[in-house]
Amino acid sequence: MILAAGIEEKNKGTLYIVGTPIGNLEDVSFRVLDTLRKVNLIAAEDTRHTRKLLSHYNIHTPLTSFYEHNEEKKTPQLIEKLKNGNSIALVSNAGIPSISDPGYHLIKTVIEENIKVVPIPGPCALILALIVSGMPTDRFVFEGFLGRTKKERMKKLKELSKEKRTIIIYEAPHRISKVLSEIKEILGDRQIAVARELTKKFEEVIRGKISDVEMIFEKKKPRGELTIVIEGLR
Numbered sequence: 001m002i003l004a005a006g007i008e009e010k011n012k013g014t015l016y017i018v019g020t021p022i023g024n025l026e027d028v029s030f031r032v033l034d035t036l037r038k039v040n041l042i043a044a045e046d047t048r049h050t051r052k053l054l055s056h057y058n059i060h061t062p063l064t065s066f067y068e069h070n071e072e073k074k075t076p077q078l079i080e081k082l083k084n085g086n087s088i089a090l091v092s093n094a095g096i097p098s099i100s101d102p103g104y105h106l107i108k109t110v111i112e113e114n115i116k117v118v119p120i121p122g123p124c125a126l127i128l129a130l131i132v133s134g135m136p137t138d139r140f141v142f143e144g145f146l147g148r149t150k151k152e153r154m155k156k157l158k159e160l161s162k163e164k165r166t167i168i169i170y171e172a173p174h175r176i177s178k179v180l181s182e183i184k185e186i187l188g189d190r191q192i193a194v195a196r197e198l199t200k201k202f203e204e205v206i207r208g209k210i211s212d213v214e215m216i217f218e219k220k221k222p223r224g225e226l227t228i229v230i231e232g233l234r
């Protein structure tokens with residue numbers, strides 16, 4: 001049973017969902033650092049990755065791994081710790097945990113167990129890509145990754161073909177050419193923005209019709225992390 005907010009049991013710990021940098025280690029708030037320091041345990045998608053952030057800020061909190069394939073198995077262990085009064089910070093490799101990253105199952109279970117959940121803000125690639133895209137920000141939809149197989153991607157794109165709101169998707173650089181041509185095929189040659197390596201040294205935003213962006217990528221293969229923003233149906 002989910003109880004109303006504010007009546008979580010007092011002697012239980014708290015789960016902090018902590019946003020961490022998406023590239024630039026300076027993108028952390030005082031509150032993020034304070035939380036990572038004061039919790040009893042940090043549940044991290046990749047402990048080696050998070051250790052780099054912790055050592056940059058001289059933080060020595062114990063880490064435990066919490067990734068896509070052990071999330072369900074690990075959740076009861078973390079719940080037990082929270083019930084015993086320990087506080088835990090959940091972090092992923094980049095950005096906000098549970099946004100195309102592990103965390104949803106744990107967060108849902110923590111709420112069901114009447115344990116307090118506190119979000120600690122940090123960068124999120126989809127929001128940063130949206131605001132630099134130059135496309136309407138008043139209404140938008142986020143699709144995460146369209147999928148590994150062409151069948152999955154085509155199904156989602158067909159569902160999106162009448163979407164009037166700005167569309168944001170995550171994609172891996174090795175699939176970008178394929179995905180851009182599939183978007184063009186189903187949604188038409190629309191205006192897009194590809195935000196690449198946000199917050200990092202080689203940050204760039206490429207804006208134009210899909211065919212223009214394809215021409216740019218033919219000359220120079222895109223590398224690194226990228227987020228695609230697509231204009232809604234006009």
Ligand code: SAM
Pocket residue numbers: 022023092094095096097098099100101123124125126169170171172195196197198199200225226227
């Ligand atoms: N939880 C993360 C967040 O809050 O943004 C997203 C994690 S998801 C596994 C990783 C995807 O986010 C990448 O494949 C890419 O599409 C996008 N992404 C992450 N970092 C990025 C960056 N620095 N620039 C552009 N896109 C990025």
